[in-house]
Amino acid sequence: MNNKAGSFLWNLRQFSTLVPTSRTMRLFSLGLCKTKVVHSGWNLNSLSDFHSRMQLSIRYLFQGTFFLKTGAGCFQTKGISTVAAIKSDRLLGPRKLSLDSKHSLVPVGTADNEMNKVRFHQEVPNEDIVSKEIKPTPITYKKLAQECNSLSDVLDTFSKAPTFPSSNYFSAMWTIAKRMSEDQKRFEKQLMFNHPAFNQLCEHMLREVKFLHYDQLLFSLHAMVKLGIPQNTLLIQTLLRVIQERINECDEKCLSVLSNIIEAMEPCKNVQVLRAGLRLLVDQQVWKIERVFTLQTVMKCIGKDAPHALKRKLEMKALRELDKFSVLNSQRMFEVLAAMNHHSAVLLNECSKTFIDNIHGCPFKILINILQSCKDLRYFNIDLYKGIADYVTTTFDMWKFKQVLFLLILFEDLCFRPVDLMDLFMKKVEEEPESLTVKNIVSILHVYSSLNHFYKCQNKEEFLEVMASALTGCLHNISSENLLHAVYSFGLMNYFPLAPVNQLLQKDIVTELLTSGDIERNVYKLHVLDTCLKLDDTPYQRAVGLSLPQPPLTPPYPNAKVAEVLSSLLGGEGYFSKNVQLPHNYHIDFEIRMDTNRSQVLPFSDVDVTSTDMQRVAVLCVPRSAYCLDLSHPRGSLAMKMRHLNVMGFHVILVNNWEMKKQEREDAITFLKNKIYSVEALPTADVNLQSTY
Structure with missing residues (x-):
């Protein structure tokens, strides 16, 4: 017994040389994991020196986790100082710590009954019995998400028996929230913020933030952002800073999560710094990325202002992986390149072929994303557009009226005229004119007049009459600008409905158009209407009553x-x-x-x-x-x-x-x-x- 006590005191003297004499150590338990040792102050920069000075003779001194309570440099949240955890095997030596059969943590003179309270019995072969006495059973976020039905349930579980790490609770709450409808999600989030354990969970997270695994940090931050925790809070900004400092720990999975986080967050200095760090990391690791999904997530995140050399490197990597592209990867590539603002004709052409060959069953959202991306990239592919138009025409009955109209608006933006689809949509309008709203009327007239669908067409009168009748029925609640847009579109098609034109030509409406809104565009359209009324074969003998300012002359093209x-x-x-x-x-x-x-x-x-x-x-x-x-x-x-x-x-x-x-x-x-x-x-x-x- 004397030998054990002597060995303990010698080890304790060796250990005391590593910390300032003015600081003390005491046992401290938060119930988050194993029994903790709390230290009044610690300089994290001295960890490497600590490791080098530790003697082999004390490598069995402690088993479990160090908890270090910081002083002036700690984070403060409602007066509670941050407590962080460091695994002892990383501090005390290269091996994992275990109990030494020859040493004890009890000094000489301790009574037997007192000693029994703290002695680790060597004869217990199974360490589970000891673990159950010291710490609660660990719980994963997947298990939490299965056992709990709401965000409040997760917080109730936390308040009863907090376990390490706190990141599991945030991940579980986001997993549960994803299963909810939008209305239910909003209601549950409000309950979460008002829950008495929510602030406590945030404080626990702040204590643990610097000592979590990197993937836990990322999943926690992603869950917090998705749950709507304000971005300017200490918790979010602290996580951002720690993730910045440890960005070199990113593996391929972490790259994907980090990219999603940056995409989901609003711009701020810490997010900008993190994005810059991600670009540097991707530039170094791009050739090591194995999964196409991770590659596309990173490409989408790096931003439009990323260096062109980095965009080209990512493009070359994607071209190398073309044989691995799934149909979903091909669909997603359009949106990814648009997010980068990088026009890669080879990638777009190859993905277009794959998409057209597998277009049946494609959801509406994908069609919209592809067409919008083509517009942003100025990528004009008639075969791609025709494939989408033919697919929608073939499956016309399964699409909603507004969905087809939205597609036609995008086709007009791309200067593509899907003849069969527009003819089919005309019949739909003629059959169901009661479904037309002011917004629909203006949009339909714009599409058909801009694409000049009725050029040398004999079967337009019935459609134009239906549209004119629908517009006339909305004159009591239509704005002056919408009325001008609609009548202008009619003028392009050489059709002039009586009631809408008469209302537009009223002096007070013309005056309003010349003094409010987009005045330059209004002046141009009024000039066009005035010209149509003077030159076309119309029943009107008068034009715009007020004198219009002259629009700017178009500069001559050098020919x-x-x-x-x-x-x-x-x-x-x-x-x-x-x-x-x-x-x-x-x-x-x-x-x-x-x-x-x-x-x-x-x-x-x-x-x-x-x-x-x-x-x-x-x-x-x-x-x-x-x-x-x-x-x-x-x-x-x-x-x-x-x-x-x-x-x-x-x-x-x-x-x-x-x-x-x-x-x-x-x-x-x-x-x-x-x-x-x-x-x-x-x-x-x-x-x-x-x-x-």
């Missing part, structure tokens, strides 16, 4: 190559005019004057513009954006301009800018010759006409 070709073809610049400004704010790139048969070009100096024996030809140099995606169907604004130029006496010729740039000089001359001269005026061998429209 040097077209001018050079016209000069060579027609015999000099005296046979055409450039950048001609016409009434009603219309502009044409080139004007040519010909005889009525369009067989001979007339010089400008010899022709009277009012002559009836002359045909004026307007050459319009058109960008891609003036057409639908197939590059053959003009959109609404261009179709209206062509209609109005015809009314003003012009024969209209369209020259596509992108085609003219690619053509050699001789090919360009032949192309314009076939466009300008009539078929009868051209030799048979030269005829290679392309549609003017």
